[in-house]
Amino acid sequence: MTAAMKIDSSLIEKARARRLPVDLTDAxxxxxxxxxxxxxxxxxxSLGENDARYIRRMIKxxxxxxxxxxGLLFAGILPPAWxxxxxxxxxxxxxxxxxxGHNVIHGQWDWMRDPQIHSSTWEWDNVCPSDxxxxxxxxxxxxxxxxxxxxxxxxxxxxxxxEKQPWHxxxxxxxxxxxxxxxxxxxxxxxxxxxxxxxxxxxxxxxEAWGQLKHIGKKVRKQVVKDYVxxxxxxxxFFLPVLTGNITANLIRNxxxxxxxxxxxxxxxxxxxxxxxxxxxxKAHWYLRQLLGSANISGGKLLHIxxxxxxxxxxxxxxxxxxxxxxxxASAEVQAICKKYGLPYNSKPLHRQFGSVLRKVMRLSLPxxxxxxELATA
Amino acid sequence: MxxxxxxxxxxxxxxxxxxxPESYLELINPLLGAGLRGRIERLVRESDRAVSLEIRPNHQxxxxxxxxxxxxxxxxxxxxxxxxxSVSSAKAGRNDTFTVTVNAIDGGQVSTxxxxxxxxxxxxxxxxxxxDFVLPQGELPKLLFVTAGSGITPVxxxxxxxxxxxxAADVVHLHYxxxxxxxxxxxxxxxxxxxxxxxxxxxxxxxRGDQHFSSAQLDALCPDWAERLAYACGPTALxxxxxxxxxxxxxxxxxxxxxxxxxxxxxxAGAGGEVRFWNSERVAEGAGDKPLLEVAEQAGLMPKHxxxxxxxxxxxxxxxxxxxxxxxxxxVFGESGDMVRICVCAAxxxxxxxx
Numbered sequence: 001m002t003a004a005m006k007i008d009s010s011l012i013e014k015a016r017a018r019r020l021p022v023d024l025t026d027a028x029x030x031x032x033x034x035x036x037x038x039x040x041x042x043x044x045x046s047l048g049e050n051d052a053r054y055i056r057r058m059i060k061x062x063x064x065x066x067x068x069x070x071g072l073l074f075a076g077i078l079p080p081a082w083x084x085x086x087x088x089x090x091x092x093x094x095x096x097x098x099x100x101g102h103n104v105i106h107g108q109w110d111w112m113r114d115p116q117i118h119s120s121t122w123e124w125d126n127v128c129p130s131d132x133x134x135x136x137x138x139x140x141x142x143x144x145x146x147x148x149x150x151x152x153x154x155x156x157x158x159x160x161x162x163e164k165q166p167w168h169x170x171x172x173x174x175x176x177x178x179x180x181x182x183x184x185x186x187x188x189x190x191x192x193x194x195x196x197x198x199x200x201x202x203x204x205x206x207x208e209a210w211g212q213l214k215h216i217g218k219k220v221r222k223q224v225v226k227d228y229v230x231x232x233x234x235x236x237x238f239f240l241p242v243l244t245g246n247i248t249a250n251l252i253r254n255x256x257x258x259x260x261x262x263x264x265x266x267x268x269x270x271x272x273x274x275x276x277x278x279x280x281x282x283k284a285h286w287y288l289r290q291l292l293g294s295a296n297i298s299g300g301k302l303l304h305i306x307x308x309x310x311x312x313x314x315x316x317x318x319x320x321x322x323x324x325x326x327x328x329x330a331s332a333e334v335q336a337i338c339k340k341y342g343l344p345y346n347s348k349p350l351h352r353q354f355g356s357v358l359r360k361v362m363r364l365s366l367p368x369x370x371x372x373x374e375l376a377t378a
Numbered sequence: 379m380x381x382x383x384x385x386x387x388x389x390x391x392x393x394x395x396x397x398x399p400e401s402y403l404e405l406i407n408p409l410l411g412a413g414l415r416g417r418i419e420r421l422v423r424e425s426d427r428a429v430s431l432e433i434r435p436n437h438q439x440x441x442x443x444x445x446x447x448x449x450x451x452x453x454x455x456x457x458x459x460x461x462x463x464s465v466s467s468a469k470a471g472r473n474d475t476f477t478v479t480v481n482a483i484d485g486g487q488v489s490t491x492x493x494x495x496x497x498x499x500x501x502x503x504x505x506x507x508x509x510d511f512v513l514p515q516g517e518l519p520k521l522l523f524v525t526a527g528s529g530i531t532p533v534x535x536x537x538x539x540x541x542x543x544x545x546a547a548d549v550v551h552l553h554y555x556x557x558x559x560x561x562x563x564x565x566x567x568x569x570x571x572x573x574x575x576x577x578x579x580x581x582x583x584x585x586r587g588d589q590h591f592s593s594a595q596l597d598a599l600c601p602d603w604a605e606r607l608a609y610a611c612g613p614t615a616l617x618x619x620x621x622x623x624x625x626x627x628x629x630x631x632x633x634x635x636x637x638x639x640x641x642x643x644x645x646x647a648g649a650g651g652e653v654r655f656w657n658s659e660r661v662a663e664g665a666g667d668k669p670l671l672e673v674a675e676q677a678g679l680m681p682k683h684x685x686x687x688x689x690x691x692x693x694x695x696x697x698x699x700x701x702x703x704x705x706x707x708x709x710v711f712g713e714s715g716d717m718v719r720i721c722v723c724a725a726x727x728x729x730x731x732x733x
Contacts, residue, residue, distance in 0.1 A: 052456030063405055110678030113458040116401075116412060118680060120658070123396035222395045230392055321678075 020288055021271055024341060032341050033284025039333045040319050043326050052112050054325045058099055058305075059117070066092035069249070070231060076241025086245040090252035091306070096125045097257060098308025103324045105130050106138060110321070126253075128190035129219045132212060136193045142320050146265055146272040146293035153265065154272065156181065156188060157197050160364045161265075162272040167367040174365040185254035190216050256306070259354055260297070264313035267295045268356040269346045290317035291338070296331070296347035303350070304328065314346070408501045414438040418500045419475055425560050427482040428528065429493050430466060434475045435504055442470035442507030444539035445532040445609075445636070448478060449684070451503030454491045458503070461488045462685055464531040464611075464636070465507065468538035479562070481528030508684065511609065511636035513540070518547040519607045522600060524591065524620055526554035526612030530562050532636055533609060541570050549576040550600045554612065557585035591619050593626075604629060611636040637687055648703050648710070651728040655679060656698050658733060664725035669705065670695075671720040674733055681720060681733055688722035695720050700729030 024032065069088030076082035101124030103109070109117045123130050136152065144150035148164040155161040159178060160171045181188050194212050198204040227250065232243040271292040278289065297303065297311040304311045304327075312327035315334055322330065338345040390399035404411035416439070420432035442448060447462045463478035470476035482493040513521075513536055523533045530553060540547055551571075555561040561580055571578040579599055581588040589595055596603050604627060610620040617635055624633040650666035653673050662677040664670060671693055674681050684692025688706050694717040701712035702723040710726045712718070720731070 048455040049453075050456075052453065060405060063402055067402060067405070107678060112453070112456055113675060113678070113680050114453075115680055119678075120680070125396055219396075222392070225392060226395050230389070234393075 020277065020285065020292065022288065022292070022341075022343060028341065029288055030284045032337065032343075033282075033287045035337050035340075036287045036318055036334065037283070039330055039337070040322065043319075043322060043330055047111055047323060047326075051323050051325060052114075055100070055104075055109050055112075055117060055323070058095065062092050062095040062100060065089075065095065073231075073242045073245040074235050074238060076235075076245050077238050082241050082245055086248045086252075089245065089249035090256075093125055093249055093253040094256055094306055095308075097253060098260070098310065099305055099324060100308075101125070101130075102308050102310075105134050107321045108323045123219075125223075126186040126189070127216065127220045127223050128186060128193070129215055132193045132215060133189065138320065142317065144278070145290055145317055146270070147275055147278055148272055149275055150278075152192065152195070156192055157195075158188075159361065161360060163364065163368050164272055164274060165364075167364075171365050174361055178361045182255055182258040183251065185258040186250070190220070259350075260307045260310050262357045263297050263350065263353040264294055264310055264316075266357045266360055267346065267348070267353040268360070269344060270295050287318055288343075290314070291334075291343065293317065294346075295353060296345075297350050297353055298347045299349060409434075409436045411501075414504045414506065415501055416504050418496060418498055418502065421496060421498060422477075424479060424562050427493060427560070428479055428562055429496065430477050430479045431492065431496060432467070432475050432477045433502065433504070439472060439504070440506050441472045441474075442476060443512045444468070444470070444535040445512040446470075446507040446509040446535075447511075447532065447636075448476070448507050449505035450478065450488075451505075452488050452492065454487055459488045460503075460505075460683070460686070464509075464511075464535065466531040466534045466538075468535070468542040470507065470535070479528065479531045479534070481531075481562075505684075508690065509636065511611070511634055512536075514607070518545055520548040520602070520605055521550070522603055522606035522608040523549070523551040523553075524596075524608065524610040524612070524616070525551070526591075526616045527556075527560075528562065529610075529612030529616070529636070532611055534563050534567075536609075537567065537570055537576075541574060547574075547576075548606075549574070550603075550606065551576060551578045552581065552591075552596070552599060553579070554581045554583055554588075554590065554616070557582055591616055593623050596623065604632075606632070608633045609636075610634070637689070648724075648726055650725040651700065653677075653725050654699075654728070654730040655733040656730055664729070666703065666724055666726065667705065668724050669721050670702065670718070670723055670725060670729075670731065673725070674720065674731075679733060683721055686721045688719050691719065693719055693721045696732040698730040698732050701726045702729060 022029075065088050069085045069090075069092055072081045072085030072088065076085055101122060104117055104122040105119050105124065107119040110119050115121055119134070141151055141153045146154060148154055148162050155165060158181065159174050160167060194209050194216070195204055196209070199206060199209045227246040228243060231246060232239045235242040273289060273293065281289070291314055294313040294317045296314050297307065299311060309324035309327045310316060312324075312331050315322070315327040315330045316324070318334065319327075319330060335345050387399070393399070394402060398412050400410060400412040409415060409417055414436065416433040416435040418431050419434045422430040422432070424430055442465045444465065447464045449460050449462050451458050451460050453459075463480055465476050466479040467475075467477035480489050480492045482490045511532055518540070523536075525533050533551070537549070537551070539545075540549075551567070553561070553567075558564070561582065564580065567578050570576060581590075583590060600606075608620070608624065610616060610633060617637060620633060621630075621635065624630050648666040650664045650668065653662050653664035653670060655661070655674060655677065658679055660677050660679065662673050664673040671681055671683055671686065681693060681695065684690035686693075697712050697716045697718050698714060701710055702718050703710045703726040704719075705722050705724055712726070712729070718731070
């Protein structure tokens with residue numbers, strides 16, 4: 001710190017401005033940060049009964065959908081009942097994992113001090129234990145967003161999603177790996193936290209990893225028994241439709257969650273960073289990096305709710321603990337601030353964002369080179 | 379019955395995982411939700427600033443003894459607040475409804491909210507009853523009650539229960555209130571006194587210029603006070619005066635007191651500091667006069683706690699670093715590893731808590 005003080009401050013300013021791909025002086029970045037902070041403060045100060053009602057209603061809707069879906073699946077021998085039941089259960093699981101679980105675990109609703117809707121107690125309906133995910137996601141990913149080598153969500157340790165990641169022949173298979181990850185997304189998320197790559201290099205002890213695996217195992221057992229044993233058994237002779245309905249509902253949730261999450265940080269126009277970019281980073285620069293490292297999905301209210309408001313990924317990264325029902329409001333203001341400072345605001349419809357993600361998966365399966373248009377259609 | 383249900387309950391847990399079966403039952407009836415809770419069945423306005431709530435608790439309620447208090451968890455502007463209120467009804471058993479009477483305190487967020495926004499049908503969170511401000515078991519000795527303002531509520535519970543159970547007792551009740559309009563339960567108490575031969579003395583300190591509690595006054599109004607088991611409940615001034623009086627007479631063990639607000643000393647304004655919550659990795663600004671419990675709650679934490687006034691030890695938290703100020707005494711203390719009552723201790727400089 002004292003060493004840094006001796007350096008001419010204008011030099012630091014220039015160095016900082018070089019690091020992030022924006023045309024702003026440090027003073028402007030600070031001003032930008034202050035304006036973003038003001039948006040946060042205004043919304044957080046206005047939280048109240050309406051917000052509490054929103055999350056409680058969302059939880060009610062989710063539980064009613066789940067009960068309804070599981071009920072219909074008991075009549076799943078009839079194709080329309082199977083279809084409707086599976087769709088309802090799939091939707092319930094999506095809501096539970098995304099608009100409710102993800103956001104509750106972020107602490108977005110902690111201000112209500114309701115122990116049943118609190119980051120310290122919420123356990124979500126998938127195979128990844130909440131407490132484990134909370135650390136890797138809230139801390140590792142949200143603090144070091146898109147810093148290659150620090151944010152383990154850049155490619156999840158199995159995909160090459162940045163030119164800054166070194167290429168390896170194994171990446172040739174990444175279109176297939178990617179499809180597998182999408183299909184088994186909840187399992188990927190659970191195992192992601194074990195950090196096998198760090199166990200391999202010896203940075204993490206086998207004992208620690210084993211402890212985590214056992215913890216995951218307990219959760220897996222409960223989830224599997226519920227969806228694949230107990231509910232099918234309860235249906236008696238209609239065992240099979242319930243089983244296939246539950247498998248399909250989990251699959252729908254996996255694919256949807258994968259798609260939304262990949263649209264958050266990997267579409268075209270999203271920046272990634274190197275560890276040296278974030279040395280001595282202050283709050284204003286952190287805000288700027290969150291903005292540049294995320295992308296939104298434009299669409300209607302239903303899309304926002306079903307994506308857990310991760311369609312407002314930029315706002316979510318700027319304000320991870322802001323209740324998700326307020327991101328739309330924040331988005332209008334953030335957009336205006338971006339315009340004022342000439343910063344990009346990356347928001348496009350789902351098909352465009354996801355299309356560019358898939359192109360990136362293909363392109364980066366090969367060693368670095370110019371993007372090839374023909375690969376895009378492959 | 380219960381044991382026959384156990385396998386069912388277990389299957390219910392497996393089916394509902396990762397939440398509880400109660401989370402779904404709640405959809406049918408909010409009282410079936412997880413935890414002890416109750417529904418407001420009836421509201422009775424007692425004065426322009428006091429309201430009685432009759433509450434129907436769910437099956438988890440274990441009952442209260444007259445004079446005990448119950449913690450109510452109330453959502454105000456979406457945020458849950460817990461406050462203690464004394465039971466004022468005669469009955470509060472397992473299968474009974476019970477009543478608490480809430481006096482609106484100036485600036486009291488929860489008490490004013492309950493007075494003006496509580497509605498029949500609302501569900502409130504509850505905690506099991508607690509407190510030892512209760513009548514002795516068995517035959518009753520001669521009794522003296524000294525109450526002021528809303529300090530009447532626990533005593534009202536005792537009086538009503540004695541009447542309802544036909545317990546004979548020699549009772550003198552000295553009650554202080556500003557005027558007739560704020561003299562809680564005056565009619566009912568008058569009726570009870572007539573019916574049971576109790577002596578009720580109402581002191582109207584503002585409208586009639588009656589004096590506040592003093593030893594001389596007590597000697598005049600209740601000469602045999604020393605022969606009685608005494609119960610006092612009211613504001614700090616009354617608590618201090620009665621404690622001193624019985625202490626001087628060497629009869630301290632004959633006096634039971636119930637505080638309903640923490641007796642915070644006007645401590646010389648000390649500097650606060652940054653409060654770090656070690657386990658939850660959060661940081662908040664802690665003013666020198668703000669209990670750490672409130673600081674933690676405002677930071678979104680939900681520390682365990684009970685009375686919120688430094689008596690029940692339900693909020694003890696391990697101090698990791700720094701020092702705290704006990705707001706009831708003004709004392710600054712703290713070594714790493716100390717257990718701190720966060721409901722009455724504030725930051726004295728930067729502190730780290732194992733929370």
